[in-house]
Amino acid sequence: MLSQLLADHAALHRALGYKFRTPGILLRNFVAFAEHRGEDVITTATVREWAQQAPSPEQQRNRLLTVRRFAIGLQAADPRHEVPSADLFGRATRRRRTPYIYSPEDIRQLIDAAHRLGPDQSIRPLTYATMFGLIAATGMRVSEAIAIRLPDVTDDGLIIAQTKFKKSRLLPLHPSTGRALDGYLTTRLKSSSQSDALFISHQGTPPAYPTVITVFLQVARSISLRGAPGSRGARIHDLRHTFAVRSLERCAHDAQAVARHITALSTYLGHVTPM
Template sequence: LFRLLYTCGLRVSEALHLKVADVDLDAGVLAIYGAKGDKERLVGISDSMLAYMKSYRSNPLVANAKSIYFFPAPDGGFYDTSTIYDIFRKCLFDAGIPHRGRGKGPRLHDLRHSFAVHILNKWSSEGKDIYTCLPILRTALGHDRITTTEKYLRLVPEAYMEVTEPFNDRFHTITEVLCNEE
């Protein structure tokens, strides 16, 4: 579930409400219905995630579950988001990553943010025009406005040397501090 949130940029509720019928493992596509704002969209699945999802669905505990949900809860319904948040916090604790409290992170929603930032950085490193790619990312995330998508993104100096390089001589210490913030 966590891997799917990151690799497809899904919201937690979208992943938990995925039905088996919404997942086409042959075509590598998820159909997201009833997302935020009651929107619908199709989301592609990477080859590595697709292999992982096929393996997950072939597990007898999952394959034999009498549930319409892709990630069935023990009662056959879907998991409550609070259960998934608890599991996420336990994973953080086991990894030695501190959780700084509600709303301060790391948060499950940060996987969605990471998806957006990493895909944008990938496109940038491939030399793609970011301004023509943003509408694609907006659609994948299920946003109505590009400004909503922009809130997910962070300017990473290494990916945008043409923006930051002219200021290095005059403002080196400022960009150095900003780079080391995270």
């Protein structure tokens, strides 16, 4: 019974564009645990016992909240399902990390430092300077920047075809951003790379995600945006946060205007729901 309910639940989420990987694994584990006990409905006691098998408080809470979301949907159709309290193990103490909001000078220094990367006479410095600038100017995800192909660059903007939620979108570009991208393309199209990726390394291949993060940290430390390895500081993902904050700062101070702006901004950033 629970197995079929889970199959229907997973199919619905995948139809909505979610990969449903980690939740799917956790819920299959929970359903097997419950069905082994002969249960065909969710009970708080079983959720508690199963979740407490996780090795850390954070993982226990993640298990709890994953099953809780599943139970909320099931209870709407069958009130026999119990929805465990989100505070079953106490209130969460972990808080989302406060993002670093870049100043225009920070971004300029970041791009300038990327231009100073080696090897000399290679496309690598221009690749990272343009990539970091593009992320700052559009708020796109790092993974989206890496995934852009040459045909995705159009007169109307960038086509973001490989998104987190499998929803393609068009990103219009500011004229200054367009000019910077055109400058990069002049060099990129002269390369002998066999890849159609927009951003390539000096070896002619698209940079891997961990490589981009490593290069960003190197560049950020060179201009004191980051401290020594192991210390906290500005992250590349904070460029996305900065874009959203600066965009909202420029919005008219009116509740309805802000609401409309947030809806448009969420679409531009590729969120599935308003922020």
